[in-house]
Amino acid sequence: MKKNAITFLLATIFVIAGAVVASIARSTEGEVPAPPAIGATIEDFTLPDADGKEHSLNSLKGKNGSVLIFVATKCPVSNGYNERMEKLAQDYKARGINVIGINSNVAESAAAVKAHAAQNNLTFTVLKDPANKVADRLGATVTPEAYFLDANNKLLYRGRIDNAKDPAQVNSSELRDAIEATLAGKPVAKTTASAFGCTIKRA
Amino acid sequence: MTVARPFILVAISLSIILLTNFAAPAQSPKRKSRAAKPSVVVREIDATSLAAILKRESAARPLLVNFWATWCDPCREEFPELVKLDQQFRPKGLDMIAVSLDDFADIKTAVPKFLRQMRATMPAYLLNVPDPDPIIKSVDPRWSGALPATFLYDAEGHVVYKHFGRIKPLELRAEIEKLVGSKVVMSQ
Numbered sequence: 001m002k003k004n005a006i007t008f009l010l011a012t013i014f015v016i017a018g019a020v021v022a023s024i025a026r027s028t029e030g031e032v033p034a035p036p037a038i039g040a041t042i043e044d045f046t047l048p049d050a051d052g053k054e055h056s057l058n059s060l061k062g063k064n065g066s067v068l069i070f071v072a073t074k075c076p077v078s079n080g081y082n083e084r085m086e087k088l089a090q091d092y093k094a095r096g097i098n099v100i101g102i103n104s105n106v107a108e109s110a111a112a113v114k115a116h117a118a119q120n121n122l123t124f125t126v127l128k129d130p131a132n133k134v135a136d137r138l139g140a141t142v143t144p145e146a147y148f149l150d151a152n153n154k155l156l157y158r159g160r161i162d163n164a165k166d167p168a169q170v171n172s173s174e175l176r177d178a179i180e181a182t183l184a185g186k187p188v189a190k191t192t193a194s195a196f197g198c199t200i201k202r203a
Numbered sequence: 204m205t206v207a208r209p210f211i212l213v214a215i216s217l218s219i220i221l222l223t224n225f226a227a228p229a230q231s232p233k234r235k236s237r238a239a240k241p242s243v244v245v246r247e248i249d250a251t252s253l254a255a256i257l258k259r260e261s262a263a264r265p266l267l268v269n270f271w272a273t274w275c276d277p278c279r280e281e282f283p284e285l286v287k288l289d290q291q292f293r294p295k296g297l298d299m300i301a302v303s304l305d306d307f308a309d310i311k312t313a314v315p316k317f318l319r320q321m322r323a324t325m326p327a328y329l330l331n332v333p334d335p336d337p338i339i340k341s342v343d344p345r346w347s348g349a350l351p352a353t354f355l356y357d358a359e360g361h362v363v364y365k366h367f368g369r370i371k372p373l374e375l376r377a378e379i380e381k382l383v384g385s386k387v388v389m390s391q
Contacts, residue, residue, distance in 0.1 A: 032367075034345070074276070076274040077274070140347075141347045141349045141367060142347040142348055142349035145347065159336075159347075160336070160348070163333065163334050163335070163336070164333070165306075166306065169333065171333065172334065193336045194335065194336045194339040194340065194346070194347055194348040195335050195336065195339075195348050196270075196272070196304045196335055196339070196348045196349075196350055197347075197348055197349055197350070198275060198276075198349065198350065199275075199277060199349040199350060199351070199367065199368040199369075200349070201277075201368075
């Protein structure tokens with residue numbers, strides 16, 4: 001019996017060690033976890049804003065939901081959306097949906113995030129995600145990338161804000177469509193859509 | 204400091220070599236400037252043309268595809284490595300293309316200018332599409348559209364290696380060698 005117990009213990013240690021080695025190997029390859037499925041509930045999280053003040057998702061979300069947008073200070077695509085993101089925040093605040101920015105770029109400091117928000121008149125909260133905790137949980141890899149959650153943090157839409165960096169060429173606004181459908185009590189027609197953007201530089 | 208010092212020395216020596224070479228008055232300035240700027244043509248492609256290129260129907264060679272843009276810092280940073288790989292492996296049987304996601308307005312300006320600076324000679328395209336989503340999903344369902352993105356196809360048109368974000372030159376080189384190496388063995 002004792003021998004069996006030792007064998008079992010050794011086997012367990014071996015399996016755990018193997019899993020640890022495998023996870024390290026994956027992370028060095030820069031693999032990002034897959035995003036949660038549409039319909040999955042996003043667990044509450046806490047991150048600091050650019051002043052270091054901690055906020056939870058549940059404390060920032062509106063009564064009808066939230067839009068998390070991965071943003072960058074230096075990415076020209078993300079910057080091309082500054083005005084559109086601010087307009088989105090203004091348009092939906094009164095309708096119970098709050099926009100929350102998340103900066104997961106390792107090279108962009110909290111001070112840079114604060115200065116960028118001030119220069120670009122961004123009034124919504126931008127959180128700093130220094131260890132990519134939330135970017136990993138949501139499988140975010142690109143800026144700008146939006147995640148629309150309902151009041152219960154259920155993921156309803158993930159992807160681009162609209163189809164074109166150049167506002168003049170926008171002819172499909174998937175994020176707004178998803179929000180409007182949800183506010184009207186309808187299902188979201190297009191639940192994911194991609195566009196070219198900047199890679200999130202992880203820690 | 205102990206690590207930095209040799210680098211500084213190398214950098215200083217390199218600067219001296221480069222300065223002495225390039226600061227010397229050129230005998231034929233016209234010829235020299237022409238040699239420094241090879242002609243680069245960036246061709247506009249749409250979704251259908253890109254799909255045809257990636258499908259590799261009549262392919263006999265492996266293909267490396269790099270999606271990039273001049274506004275993308277890691278894309279610009281990795282480009283010299285791609286140029287090196289192109290020069291080294293094209294004679295050995297690798298095709299390489301660079302697909303720019305810059306604005307169409309840059310097709311005759313910023314994009315060829317950068318490629319000239321890089322002395323890039325691989326076929327260069329600019330993808331001009333109103334909706335990038337179907338292309339991103341058809342190239343790879345796990346691709347978010349983040350740039351740069353690099354895909355290596357074997358001669359049958361299957362993706363055998365992909366990398367999102369700045370390439371890891373040694374890793375990519377090893378993957379190319381696997382393909383080009385096997386081709387050499389097969390042809391013998």
